[in-house]
Amino acid sequence: MADIKTITQLVNDDFQATNQVIFEQLESDVALVNQLGHYIVAAGGKRLRPLLVLMVANALGYQGNKHHIAAAIVEFIHTATLLHDDVVDESDRRRGRETANALFGNAASVLVGDFLYTRSFQLMVKLDKMQIMQILADTTNQIAEGEVLQLMNCNDPNATEASYFEVIRNKTAILFAAACQLGAIISGHDELADDMHAYGLHLGLAFQLMDDALDYTADSEELGKNVGDDLAEGKPTLPLIYAKQQADEAGEALIRKCIENGGLEHLSEIQQIIKQTKSIEYTLTKANHEVVLAKQRLEKMPNNPFSNALADLADLAVARTF
Numbered sequence: 001m002a003d004i005k006t007i008t009q010l011v012n013d014d015f016q017a018t019n020q021v022i023f024e025q026l027e028s029d030v031a032l033v034n035q036l037g038h039y040i041v042a043a044g045g046k047r048l049r050p051l052l053v054l055m056v057a058n059a060l061g062y063q064g065n066k067h068h069i070a071a072a073i074v075e076f077i078h079t080a081t082l083l084h085d086d087v088v089d090e091s092d093r094r095r096g097r098e099t100a101n102a103l104f105g106n107a108a109s110v111l112v113g114d115f116l117y118t119r120s121f122q123l124m125v126k127l128d129k130m131q132i133m134q135i136l137a138d139t140t141n142q143i144a145e146g147e148v149l150q151l152m153n154c155n156d157p158n159a160t161e162a163s164y165f166e167v168i169r170n171k172t173a174i175l176f177a178a179a180c181q182l183g184a185i186i187s188g189h190d191e192l193a194d195d196m197h198a199y200g201l202h203l204g205l206a207f208q209l210m211d212d213a214l215d216y217t218a219d220s221e222e223l224g225k226n227v228g229d230d231l232a233e234g235k236p237t238l239p240l241i242y243a244k245q246q247a248d249e250a251g252e253a254l255i256r257k258c259i260e261n262g263g264l265e266h267l268s269e270i271q272q273i274i275k276q277t278k279s280i281e282y283t284l285t286k287a288n289h290e291v292v293l294a295k296q297r298l299e300k301m302p303n304n305p306f307s308n309a310l311a312d313l314a315d316l317a318v319a320r321t322f
């Protein structure tokens with residue numbers, strides 16, 4: 001299995017071209033837009049979603065530069081969601097450093113997030129393909145719905161596994177799915193668009209499941225954010241939902257209290273209950289199942305280094321070595 005560095009190197013030239021588009025399109029006559037936009041985009045991260053656009057396009061033999069624009073669009077949409085997320089969640093750390101809202105304030109973060117959303121739609125027009133605009137418009141709308149669903153689930157101790165999956169499907173996985181689908185459509189392989197959408201969806205679900213597991217098991221430096229953030233915000237993620245179902249009466253009562261009130265007062269106790277109920281193992285089983293489903297959707301793809309790398313990315317989503 002190739003590591004993320006090796007995989008990214010396969011499309012290094014495309015990656016550099018995409019980054020050039022991103023930084024060119026960040027330019028604004030408004031100084032604060034430039035300052036805050038560059039701050040969060042320059043933080044980098046894994047750039048996993050634009051990478052998916054580039055990998056699928058290359059796997060299908062695309063020759064051109066429209067995939068660079070599509071990859072930049074996906075990154076702008078993702079970055080806008082991060083800006084808005086951190087305001088809603090009152091987060092102060094992301095990717096190992098201060099969040100934009102912690103540095104610049106909530107109002108600036110929301111408004112620059114809006115700028116990135118609207119810039120992404122300006123870029124969509126450049127692609128001049130109604131099918132792509134439809135996919136990205138629907139995707140952005142679903143992400144917004146996912147955010148609202150998550151807000152409704154917060155502090156709700158009766159949240160179910162089904163409602164949790166609905167949140168992460170809309171909030172996270174749908175943009176992975178759109179990224180992969182765009183790669184197929186830009187390459188002129190509409191017959192593979194559904195398979196690529198499904199691959200991305202399952203990959204995104206696996207990625208988020210692992211992220212939620214790591215929130216209770218990783219250290220802050222490894223995670224790039226505060227450990228226990230989900231608990232602090234009263235978010236009923238799968239490890240907590242399953243632990244509540246499997247715990248004894250006292251454990252269930254404590255988990256309900258923590259979801260309702262948020263905070264980290266009982267983090268170590270909750271981590272112990274999660275360990276006793278094997279909730280992390282249960283979450284990993286679900287994540288691994290999504291990986292299997294993702295890789296099945298690659299069966300119709302040409303056999304080349306890029307499609308092989310897509311299979312490796314699915315495995316890496318669970319290994320989380322990046």
